[in-house]
Structure formats: structure tokens, C-alpha cells
Amino acid sequence: MTTVGLDIGGTKILGAVVEEDGTILARGKRDTAAEDPTAIVAAAADLVDELAGDGDVEAVGVAVAGFLDRERERVVFAPNVSWRGESLRADLAALVRLPVVIENDANAATWGEFVHGSAKDVDDLLFLTIGTGVGGGVVTDGQLLRGAFGMGAELGHMRVVPNGRLCGCGIHGCLEQYASGTALVRSAQHLVASGAPEAAVLANRCGGDARTLTGRDVTDAAMQGDPAAVGLLAELGRWLGEGVASLAAILDPEVVLIGGGVSQAGALLLDPAREAFTEHLTGRGFRPQARLLLAELLDDAGVVGAAALARDLVRTGR
Template sequence: MSPKKQEYVVGIDLGGTKIYAAVVDHKGRILGIGRKRTKAELGFETTVQRMAICVKEAAAEADVNLDEVIAVGVGSPGPLDLKRGMIIETPNLGWKDAPLKASLKALLKRPVAIDNDGNVGLLGEYAYGAGHGCRDMVGLFIGTGIGGGVIINGKLLHGFNENAGELGHMILNPEGPMCGCGTRGCLEAFASRLAIEREIRAAVAGGAAAAIFDNVEKPDAPLRSKRLSEAFAAGDAAVVAAVEKSARYVGYGVASLLNIFNPEVVVIGGGVVEAIGEPYVRLVEQTASQNVFKIALRNVRIVAAELKDDSAVLGAAMLAWQKAYK
């Protein structure tokens, strides 16, 4: 069975700061959207209600009746218990044992499928973006943290406890910096946006000149992608060094992933990659290609994500199609 023309799905990207829902048709076109802030601090039930409002807004904008939506997919921060449809724990949102699937289903009266945000982002790029047409693909999304996923022979790899694909937590150096997960030297601890910011601030504290903090109202506020992008483009030395270090570490990670999975496509996305663009991806490719078995690199494409902000909603939409037609 394949999707019919008059059927629609909804994809929802549940993020730490925002909810983004989209009504998607059988060709992967976004017909209507709804956005709200997550407001996780108000509690899980409030956020689920806000998700349902986003879905209704997206349906209204798309001029689609909720009855015509055959399933809803959600990309959520994890770790998740996929069998029970629960968020086990999420430091980002501050919830534990949250029944995401059941609560959303009760509000929308539609079938709901969930998966973690890294997997869903990868699925979006696989179905509609940089990986379209391939069968074996890995993805790394470099943002505040580092998410990722693995698709083998057209299927997301979930693993025994459904927690596979935590690519940001591969350990590159056990004596490296502390990671948010509680261990040392993970890829995320070397290469995330927070790691880049830490490097820049350390360089400045050590006396390096960095224009990135000049003429800024609150130099101690978290570094935003836009400012990172501008400082990199201007050639700010401390910023260029920190970004290049991040890309090199991602390159080492990609070399390992190439040797382990031998994918056809490696997609590199997330806020940092969107901010820096092609120079980041080329440096990842250069480092990976210098540290990998040549056979694992033959005809392999290492590319930037194409869907930007839409990768997770479109991946969640694909999850919904799979739920409806499995």
C-alpha cells in the first residue's frame, strides 16, 4: 500500500525551545504549519496541549480536516521507550516518564508514532533531502548537543533497547572534556556549539584577540549561531580555530562511522552547520578521508543537510506514513 492523494499526515518537531508542526501531503510537501514555544517548564501536559494546538493551526492553514490526517509523527528529545511511547527522561525538557504517545493520541484522536529527534531528522533527510534515493546513510546534527542516527538498508537502526544512534556520544578521547551525559571525551564534548563557545572563551581568556565579543551588549550571553556565522565569515582567528577544531573532531567521528557502517551518504546538519555552511562540511570530509579505509570512502557522499529547519517535521511525517502503512 502507498499513500493516497487525499490523505495527509502531520509531523511534529518537539524541541527544547519550540514546537513546530506541519501538515504534509503524499509528496512530502508542507501544506500548513503551526509553531509555539515549548514552555516545558509549565509541565508535560501543558506542552502536549500546545502541540495539539499547533497541529490544529497547521491543519487550518492547510485547509485540511483532522479526519483527513491518517497519522501523526513526533520527533522528541530522548531517551525514549518506543514500545510504551514514553519519554523516559529528558534533561533538556526536565520531564521523566512522560506518556507522549498516549497523551497526544487522546487529544487528537489520531494514531501517533514517536521516535527520537536525531533519528527523525535523519529520516527526513533520507526521505526528502540529502539522502534521497540511497539505502545506507548516517547523519550527525551539530547543535547545542550532537544528535544522529543510522539507516541501514532503508531502515532506522534502533538496537536491542531502542537506543541506538547516539552518535554524539561516541568516545573519542577518554581523557577529554566532560560531556553532558556524564562521561568524558564524547564527540559532543569536543564539537557541539557549546564546545565551540567554550574554546572561543578559553582563547579570549588566554589573551587571544576576538572581535566576536566586541560591541556586544551582553558578551556573557550564550553565543548564537548568527554571531558565530558572522565572526567566522569575518575571519575572527579564535572563532575560525574553534570552528575548525569542531569540524575536525566531527571528521574523526565520521571516519569511524564510515569504517563501521560503510554508508553511501553521510549527512551533516544542525545549527552549527547551517551557520558555517560548506567550509565546515569540506573540513569534516577532509579529516574523515585522511583517517579511514579507502574502500569505505569509495563513491561515498559527505554532504550538508538540505532541509534545514524542516528535516525533523518531514522525518516525523515519514514516521507517520510508516505508521499508517506498515
């Protein structure tokens, strides 16, 4: 069965035609008119038409960067798109004349990894994406965790530091303020701005202007052996591992996947995360311990997961 997966973000709409085994047959992209909900739906429908062509596409799955209602009919709120109670599922289905399913983008990516990625051999999964923020999702007993109101698994907004850094969500001390790509860049910029000798490599990368330093700069420097950059990634990894230990005490996953842009650092991030996870895990030494692995699908996880959810919709009606 062939389905289309879309991933609608604040600046672009990514799309793909996906086979039953997760193989991507075709790709497409449109810009997101973030201030015009009607234009977004029209662009998404146009992309579906382009991707479907004369092919045998049976349904469309849409990954959305926002909060959805429990029934997966409406986008209740999206921070980077002017969606407020938008009936996305019905509006898009009316244009493409195909069954449509919508899902939070982090949940869709989690489902992609669960069905076709690094976690396809397990039933209980915790997935964290480390990028600008910290996103993620949970699969328990083979089912996505959505919560009573459809807004569960906001993993990056677990509070880890009372009265800590102010988060964009309005709460102080969220995990993503310490374990995200944004947190990594903030720490690196502070180091460069301090003029410390150990920041010389990073300072050279940004020409001495700490404001232009990027997460890619830090990761590249670390992968080339710069001790300061390695230390910054290790600090982020420790925060991540501690957060995962708290989540594991509640969810008891078999596998914890780490994805997102910062995960490209590989062992430089994963090794300190594993160490901190083991150190802070409740009952360590007397219980099975989840495996911490890197995600496999990378930027394709959202569209592949959305397409897989569309396939489920056709087969089960939900």
C-alpha cells in the first residue's frame, strides 16, 4: 500500500510518497505561509496532488508542529503557524479527496522510528529529538501515547531545575533549556564571549563574534577533537541522560532513541548520556536497563511516520 506523508513546519512543508516497507519513492516541498492557514492547506493539497500523480495513493498522513485535539481533527494551537482551532483534517481531505490522518510531528517521527527505524523490534519506546528544542514521543505496548486530551508526551517540557531558565513555554527549568541544540549554542557563545583560552577553536570558527556561532560549529569542532566543544556536548549529554532516567522511572521503555540535529555528534553525545542515565536510573543494578540508541530515519522520520499512520487509517479506520 502506497501513502503520502507530509510534515508541516513553520517555514516549509515536506512531502513524500512512501511504500509499505518505508521506502520513499518521491519527494516534494512547498513553502509554509505561516500567517495564512487557508494558504497552508492549499499548498499541502497541491503537494499531495503533485506527489500522487496518477499513482495508486490510498491515504495521506500529516505531521504537524502543534497541539492537536484528542480526536485528531483539529490543530488546537501551533507556536510557529497561525493555527488556532483549525479543522485541518476535514479541510485537507475535502481538497485531496483521500482519507487523511493528522498527528503531532514528534509523535509521527516516533511512529516512523517504531515502524521502520531503530525501534522496529520493540513494543515500548521513548524517543527524544534534540534540535532547537527537545521534542519526542512515547510508544507503550505498541501504541502511541497521546494522553487524555491528545497533548501528551511533551518531553522537553519536563521540569528538571526548579526556578531554572525561563522556557519559551512560560515555565522555568524545562529539560529543553539544558539539553537542546539551543542550550548547546548558548553555552558555547558564553564560553567564546568570556575570552577563555580554551575557547580559541570555537572563536576562530565564528571569527570572534560569538553571536554567529552555530550548533553545527560546535559539533564539527568536537568531532575534530576540540576539548572545549567535546566538553560542551558532554554537558548536554549528561543533562539528557538525567532526564531520560526520570522518564524511564515512569515509562520503563525497552529502547530510548536520540534523534534530531545534535544527534549527529554520535558517541560524543550518546556516551555521556548513557553514563548519566545509568548513574541516575532508579533501581540501577537490580532491573533491566533500556538501550540508548541513535535514531535511524533522521529528517525523514516525520514523513515516513505520517505515511505509516495513514496506512493504519486505511486498514483499521483509525
